[in-house]
Amino acid sequence: MQECCLYGILEVKVTHNCSLVLAAKAKLYSGEAARTSEESVTGSMSPKPMARQFCTKMEGVHNRRLACLARHLCLDENPHAGLSSIVFSPTSAGNSSFAHVKQAPEDPILGVTVAYNKDPSPMKVNLGVGAYRTEEGKPLVLNVVRKAEEQLLADKSRNKEYLPITGIAQFNKLSAELILGSDSPAIAQKRVVTSQCLSGTGSLRVGGEFISHHYAGPKIIYVPAPTWGNHLKIFPLAGLETRTYRYYNPKTRGLDYQGMIEDLRAAPSGAVVLLHACAHNPTGVDPTRDEWEGIRDVIRNEKQLLPFFDSAYQGFASGSLDTDAWAVRRFVNDGGETFIAQSYAKNMGLYGERVGALSIVVTDPAVAVRVESQLKLVIRPMYSNPPAYGAAIAATILSNKALFEEWKVELKAMAERIISMRHQLFDALAARKTPGNWTHILDQIGMFTFSGLNKQQVEYMTREYHIYMTLDGRISMAGLSSRTVPQLADAIHSAVTKFSS
Amino acid sequence: MAMARKSAASALAGAGKRMMSAKSGWWTHVEPAPRDPILGVTENFLKDSHPSKMNVGVGAYRNNEGKPVVLECVRKAEAKIAGSDLMEYLPMGGNVKFNDLSVQLAYGENAECLESKRVASIQALSGTGACRLLAEFQKRFQPDSQILIPVPTWANHHNIWKDAHVKAQTYRYYDPKTKGLDFSGLVEDIKNAPSGSFVLLHACAHNPTGVDPTAEQWREISAVMKKKEHFAFFDMAYQGFASGDCEKDAQAIRIFMEDGHQIGCAQSFAKNMGLYGQRIGCLSIITDDQTQAATVKTQLQLICRPMYSNPPVHGALIVQTILSNPELKQLWLQEVKGMADRIISMRHALRENLEKAGSQLSWQHITNQIGMFCYSGMTPEQVDRLTNEYHVYMTRNGRISMAGVTTKNVEYLANAIHEVTK
Numbered sequence: 039m040q041e042c043c044l045y046g047i048l049e050v051k052v053t054h055n056c057s058l059v060l061a062a063k064a065k066l067y068s069g070e071a072a073r074t075s076e077e078s079v080t081g082s083m084s085p086k087p088m089a090r091q092f093c094t095k096m097e098g099v100h101n102r103r104l105a106c107l108a109r110h111l112c113l114d115e116n117p118h119a120g121l122s123s124i125v126f127s128p129t130s131a132g133n134s135s136f137a138h139v140k141q142a143p144e145d146p147i148l149g150v151t152v153a154y155n156k157d158p159s160p161m162k163v164n165l166g167v168g169a170y171r172t173e174e175g176k177p178l179v180l181n182v183v184r185k186a187e188e189q190l191l192a193d194k195s196r197n198k199e200y201l202p203i204t205g206i207a208q209f210n211k212l213s214a215e216l217i218l219g220s221d222s223p224a225i226a227q228k229r230v231v232t233s234q235c236l237s238g239t240g241s242l243r244v245g246g247e248f249i250s251h252h253y254a255g256p257k258i259i260y261v262p263a264p265t266w267g268n269h270l271k272i273f274p275l276a277g278l279e280t281r282t283y284r285y286y287n288p289k290t291r292g293l294d295y296q297g298m299i300e301d302l303r304a305a306p307s308g309a310v311v312l313l314h315a316c317a318h319n320p321t322g323v324d325p326t327r328d329e330w331e332g333i334r335d336v337i338r339n340e341k342q343l344l345p346f347f348d349s350a351y352q353g354f355a356s357g358s359l360d361t362d363a364w365a366v367r368r369f370v371n372d373g374g375e376t377f378i379a380q381s382y383a384k385n386m387g388l389y390g391e392r393v394g395a396l397s398i399v400v401t402d403p404a405v406a407v408r409v410e411s412q413l414k415l416v417i418r419p420m421y422s423n424p425p426a427y428g429a430a431i432a433a434t435i436l437s438n439k440a441l442f443e444e445w446k447v448e449l450k451a452m453a454e455r456i457i458s459m460r461h462q463l464f465d466a467l468a469a470r471k472t473p474g475n476w477t478h479i480l481d482q483i484g485m486f487t488f489s490g491l492n493k494q495q496v497e498y499m500t501r502e503y504h505i506y507m508t509l510d511g512r513i514s515m516a517g518l519s520s521r522t523v524p525q526l527a528d529a530i531h532s533a534v535t536k537f538s539s
Numbered sequence: 540m541a542m543a544r545k546s547a548a549s550a551l552a553g554a555g556k557r558m559m560s561a562k563s564g565w566w567t568h569v570e571p572a573p574r575d576p577i578l579g580v581t582e583n584f585l586k587d588s589h590p591s592k593m594n595v596g597v598g599a600y601r602n603n604e605g606k607p608v609v610l611e612c613v614r615k616a617e618a619k620i621a622g623s624d625l626m627e628y629l630p631m632g633g634n635v636k637f638n639d640l641s642v643q644l645a646y647g648e649n650a651e652c653l654e655s656k657r658v659a660s661i662q663a664l665s666g667t668g669a670c671r672l673l674a675e676f677q678k679r680f681q682p683d684s685q686i687l688i689p690v691p692t693w694a695n696h697h698n699i700w701k702d703a704h705v706k707a708q709t710y711r712y713y714d715p716k717t718k719g720l721d722f723s724g725l726v727e728d729i730k731n732a733p734s735g736s737f738v739l740l741h742a743c744a745h746n747p748t749g750v751d752p753t754a755e756q757w758r759e760i761s762a763v764m765k766k767k768e769h770f771a772f773f774d775m776a777y778q779g780f781a782s783g784d785c786e787k788d789a790q791a792i793r794i795f796m797e798d799g800h801q802i803g804c805a806q807s808f809a810k811n812m813g814l815y816g817q818r819i820g821c822l823s824i825i826t827d828d829q830t831q832a833a834t835v836k837t838q839l840q841l842i843c844r845p846m847y848s849n850p851p852v853h854g855a856l857i858v859q860t861i862l863s864n865p866e867l868k869q870l871w872l873q874e875v876k877g878m879a880d881r882i883i884s885m886r887h888a889l890r891e892n893l894e895k896a897g898s899q900l901s902w903q904h905i906t907n908q909i910g911m912f913c914y915s916g917m918t919p920e921q922v923d924r925l926t927n928e929y930h931v932y933m934t935r936n937g938r939i940s941m942a943g944v945t946t947k948n949v950e951y952l953a954n955a956i957h958e959v960t961k
Contacts, residue, residue, distance in 0.1 A: 134801050134827045135735070135770050139680050142837035145844055148631060169627060177625045184622060191621055197607040199599055200815045203578065236664075236847035243846050247702075252569050271845035308565070344565060375565055383628075390626045390852035400566050411572035418575060419698035420671055420846065421664035426816035427853035428626075 146267050147508055154506040162504040163522045168319070168485045169389055170452055170516040178452075180387045182445045186434035198426065203414040205234020205395075205424045212436035213395040217315075217349055217363050217380055224370050228403040231410045233396050233417065234424045237389075238350045238381030239268060241396035245346060245377050246276030247416045248398070252409075255308030255344060260301070262286070262312070264510065266319045269312060269348075278310065286321045291478035291490060293323050295332070302336045302343065311337060315349035315378075316362040317484020320512035324355075324483055330365050338374050345369055346377040353385045355484045357453035359446065370399050382432050384485065384516075385449055391428025452516075456485065459518045463487075466527035473534055487513045495533035503529035576694055576934055584932040591951060592930040595943035598746065598911045599815055600878055603945045608878075610813045612871040616860040626852055631840035633662020633821075634855035640862040641821035645775060645789060645804050646796065652825045659835035660823040661843070662850045665815075666776045667695060669805030669822035673772060674703035675842045676824075677737055684770070687729065687738045689713075691936065693746045696739060696774075708732060713748045718904035718916055720750050726763055734768045742775035742804070743788040744910020747938035751781075751909055757791045761798045771800045776807040781910045783879035785872065801825040808858050810911065811875050817854030878942075882911060885944040889913075892953030900960060913939040921959045929955035 144152060150166030163175075172178050190196060204210065210232035214225055224230050235241040250257055259278045261269050262285035273280045283305070284297030302311065313333075318324055325333060337343045347366050353359040370376050375398075382393040398413070400406050417423070435441045464479045479487050491499070491511035499505040505526060507513050518526065574582075580596030602608050632638070638660040642653060652658050663669035677684060686700045689712035700707050710732070711724030729738060740760075745751055752760060764771055773792055779785040786793075795802050807820040822839065826832045843849065861867045890905040905913050917925070917937035925931040931952060933939055944952060 134825075134831060136680055136824065136835055137827060137831065139831070139835055139838055141834045142841045145631065145840070148628075148844075148849075152630075167628065177627050179625060183626075187621065191617060196609075198609055198613070198814055198816050199607050200597070200809075203575070236851070239844075239848040240846070252566065254565050254568055268845060268848065271841075275845045388626055389628045390849070392847060392849070392851045398566075402567075405566050405569065408569045408571045409566055411574075412569055414575065415572045415698070416702075418667075418695060419702040420667070421818060422667040422695065423816070423818070425664070425818040425851040425854065428851065 150506050150508055153500075157504055157506070159504045161525065162506065163517065163525060165505060165507040165514045165517040165526070168384065168514050168516060170384060170387065170485075171519065173455070173519045173521075175517075175519050175522070178387055180445065180448045182435050182441045182448060183387060183431055185441060185444075186431045186438075189434055190430055196430075201234070201423045201426050201429075203417050203423050204232075204410065206426070206429050206433055208437060209234055209429045209433040210395060212433060213380055214397050216359065216436065217352060217366055217378055217397065218370055218399075219360070219363070219367055222367070222370065224399050229400050229406055231398045231400070231406045231413065233410075233413055234429050235379075235394050235396045235417075236392040236421070236424060237383050237394040238348060238379050239272065239394075240392065240424075241379035241381070241394045242269070242272050242346075242348060243276055244413070244416055244420070245379060245396050245398070246273050246278055247420075248409075248413055249310060249344075249346075249377070250277030251416065252412060253310075253344075255310075256306050258306065259310040259312055259346065260305055260343075262298075262314065262318070264320060265312070265314075266348075273312075281305075283311070285318075286323060286488070288490065291323070291475075291488070292481070293325055293329065295325070295329050299332060299336055302333070302341065305341060305343060307341050308343065309341075310344045310346050310377075312346050312348060313365070315347045315352065315366050316364075317351035317355035317486075319350065319484070320486050320508070320510060321488040322482025322484050322486050323488070325365075327364070330368060334369055334372065337369075338372060344375060344377070346379070348379050350379075350381040351384055351484050352380070353446070353449040354453055354456075357450040357457075359449070373401075375400050382428070386432055386435065386445070388428045388432065391431070392425055393428035393432050456515045459515045459523065460487065462520060462523045463515075463518065463527060466523050467530060470527055470531045472527070472531040474539065485514055485516045487515055489513050489530070490539065491530065491533060492537070492539060494537050495539070498533050498537065499529040502532065505529045576936075580932050580934055583926075587930055587932070589930040591948075593932065593943060593948055593952060595931060595933045595940045595952070598810065598940050598942065600810060600813060600911070600942040601945070603881065603947075605943070605945050605948070608813055610871065610874045612861050612867045612874060613813060613857055615867060615870070616857045616864075619860055620856050624852060624856060629662070629849045629852055629855070631843050631849050632660075632836055633850045634852070634859060636863065637819075637855040637859045638662055638821055638823075640859060641806055641808075642804075642823045644778065644785060644862065645792060645806055645821075645823065646825075647786070647789070647793065650796065652796065656829040657826050657832050658823050659826055659832040659839065660821055661836060661839045662855055663805070663820045663822045664818040664847070664850060665809050665820040666774060666805050666807030667699065667820075668818065668850075669807070669820045670696065670699050670774060671703065672822045672839055672842055673803050673805060673824075674700045674705050676839060678703050678705050679838070679842075681735070681737070681770075684735055684737055685733070686772075687732055687736050687769075689725075689739065689741070689745070691747055692739070692741070693774075705737075708736075710738070712745070713750060713914065715916065718750075718914065719907065720752055720756065722752070722756055725752075726759065729760070729763055729769065730767060732767065732769070735770070736767070737770045737772055738764060740771060740773050740791065742773040742778070742791050744777035744781035744912075746776065746910070747912050747934070747936060748914040749908025749910050749912050750914070752791070754790060754794065757794045758798075761795050761800065765798060765800065770803065771795050772803040772805070774805045776805075777810055777910050778806065779811045779872070779875040780879055783876035783883075785875075796825070801827075808854070811878075812858060812861070812871065814854050814857060817857065818851060819854030819858055882941045885941050885946075885949060886913065888946065888949045889941075889944060889953055892950050893957055896953050896957040898957045898961065911940055911942050913941055915939050915956065917956070917960060924959045925955055929958070931955055 154164045214230050214232045235244050257278050259273050260281050260283045263282040283301035284294045287294035352362045355362045378397040380395045383389045435445050460479050467476045489511040493509045496509050584594040642658050642660045685706040685708050687708050687710045690709045710728035711721045714721035778788045781788045803824045809815045826835055861871050886906050890902045893902045915937040919935040922935045
């Protein structure tokens with residue numbers, strides 16, 4: 039028995055004629071080949087004394103775990119243990135219940151940051167995850183957020199008690215007003231149920247689970263092609279069959295309106311349709327207002343589909359909160375039922391605090407009350423109630439007129455910086471006479487540019503220029519600065535001249 | 540679609556004016572959900588205006604003035620971190636330093652499994668979130684296994700495994716005759732369960748009964764579970780809060796680790812650090828080796844990503860600040876002992892007052908039981924009387940949250956209980 043081994047499998051078989059066969063296999067921690075040694079001790083003794091004998095043998099072994107197991111066997115006074123064979127649990131001896139579990143693939147988006155962090159190059163640029171960066175390339179905590187934090191910290195009357203299952207009531211009310219407009223008829227008619235959830239992801243998941251549990255229509259959701267990768271994981275796990283509708287036209291780098299309408303028309307009546315409220319992720323391609331009307335006509339009048347809006351960029355896309363909420367408000371104001379997932383990750387910079395809200399707009403207030411009660415039953419076994427800190431900050435900002443105004447100014451500044459990055463990148467590529475048409479960089483809206491670069495080109499840019507982005511060619515413009523635009527332009531130029539698109 | 544059409548008709552009737560109206564009423568068939576038995580208690584309590592009203596329902600600590608407490612170590616930690624946090628996304632597995640400190644607390648700083656880096660740990664949304672992650676993980680990787688849940692248990696345990704689509708069975712736990720542990724029933728049920736079952740164990744301060752196995756009993760349970768090749772999953776929501784001593788409260792876990800079980804553990808900092816609303820906890824699983832721990836962690840992350848992407852920053856930062864700072868950690872240990880001591884003293888006071896009030900029943904169990912809750916043995920009807928006549932709010936299973944008892948109201952409570960049970 040090797041002294042340095044840490045794990046062992048102990049099989050003690052006490053057969054009918056009380057012979058004790060002991061096989062101890064030891065595996066070296068360093069992973070060398072397992073060495074086996076078998077000692078068999080036979081005799082006509084009863085199990086107990088046999089065990090004791092084994093214990094004595096084991097004492098010389100500097101293996102704490104094996105010794106424990108042996109001690110355990112010796113101490114086993116349990117009368118019920120008159121078993122013909124005592125086999126120790128595999129879990130005790132280095133065969134975990136989860137030994138068969140395979141390594142999961144890296145998340146395609148978050149994995150980019152992981153890879154970025156590992157890169158020692160001082161030149162590296164992270165254009166992967168959609169997190170805003172300043173001109174200096176630093177994360178930004180909004181001034182209004184700091185002020186709200188200070189207010190909360192200074193308020194000694196605050197406690198850390200559990201929130202209600204659906205979160206902070208004031209936060210919910212103000213969130214609904216933010217997306218629907220404070221003059222929304224749906225709110226006035228008490229047809230809106232809002233629950234604080236864990237950012238956009240949490241709101242989508244809770245909404246999806248609710249639909250899966252309670253929806254009277256087909257439990258099918260249509261998402262645009264392409265869409266944020268996590269949508270394709272959230273809804274199936276929530277219990278919804280997930281299909282796609284045509285959305286992005288790679289030839290025009292714009293909306294495939296006809297394809298979208300056709301696919302929505304082909305959907306079964308009552309299916310759910312996921313719509314990006316604005317600043318489509320990853321393409322940055324949004325329908326025009328006319329196109330939205332056409333989409334709405336099909337959804338509401340032709341097919342009675344249930345729209346589920348993902349609103350992650352309100353205020354961030356155009357710089358105006360109302361403008362970015364236009365599509366959502368058009369749908370809700372026509373009186374139809376609607377789901378909305380809101381995130382404050384980007385527009386309030388509250389990323390890591392997981393602040394969001396799910397709103398469900400229904401046909402009448404009595405239904406709203408019942409829906410809210412059932413929504414709680416979805417949330418309670420998931421995490422009981424939502425985290426307080428971030429939502430308290432958001433509520434403080436939304437409810438204070440001065441802070442709210444200041445927030446709008448900061449939000450506009452972020453949106454404008456991104457738009458200026460678009461112009462800078464476009465100009466830089468034009469200056470290099472980079473082959474290809476790059477106007478989509480200006481036409482697309484929001485945090486991302488869907489560059490049209492392919493996997494090979496992206497991998498090249500990462501390798502040679504330390505540009506980190508997702509393999510679908512999505513560039514987070516929020517991660518760019520005047521300093522890094524030239525590097526990106528060089529990288530793109532090099533990639534498209536070296537590899538065909 | 541018939542249901543939808545029926546509800547459409549009734550919805551149209553009350554719809555009022557609508558322009559381009561959609562198909563109406565996809566949700567009119569939705570039934571009102573039953574009130575959460577625990578959280579519903581507080582709702583009712585808040586509505587009551589009676590001056591003597593008492594909330595001994597939800598398990599959130601109150602000081603002797605009946606007020607919620609923000610621990611001083613927490614205030615200090617918050618002041619330290621104020622203005623510094625960038626609020627960027629955490630990795631899916633959460634704050635790594637927090638995870639490390641958390642498992643050190645659960646398993647012991649010098650635990651061999653920690654030294655060999657065999658523990659997969661992931662920041663979770665308090666105890667609920669940790670349990671749900673484990674349940675989903677169990678469903679994915681041991682889909683044929685079932686979960687054994689004690690009777691009684693925290694009601695939400697059943698909901699959690701149900702929503703994760705894991706089959707559940709129960710095992711005997713509480714003996715209403717002795718108001719203690721039904722040890723032989725427990726052992727029998729665990730033996731009779733199919734090999735390789737997952738067994739949910741309350742590490743200390745069983746919720747709702749306050750009845751914990753002794754060390755000897757834990758050893759026997761461990762032995763039985765080894766033979767049956769069961770997976771031990773500890774829900775530890777009260778470490779430090781039960782006896783006032785973190786090591787002592789983790790004794791069951793230590794015993795199982797010694798015996799070589801590769802356990803799973805859900806930790807919550809809601810009660811012992813008073814961080815209820817921050818939703819801060821940790822799920823850990825002991826595996827074979829460092830590689831496997833990393834592998835298991837990647838799979839747990841795949842469960843988090845489509846649920847909430849990554850966990851919240853703030854609570855983890857507070858816990859990390861406290862546990863990594865020797866002064867703050869000392870302060871915390873004192874404060875958690877203070878909370879535990881107050882509860883223990885209230886147990887004694889309640890029992891004494893009941894005896895003083897002339898109750899002929901035995902109230903020994905009040906001081907035998909441990910942790911935040913006392914399983915009084917009162918019937919739902921008696922509880923209803925307590926609420927309706929005496930404005931004492933508690934769950935109908937007779938569970939009293941001792942944290943809601945103070946020197947000022949303990950006599951009132953004792954008299955009320957005496958009145959409805961005599």
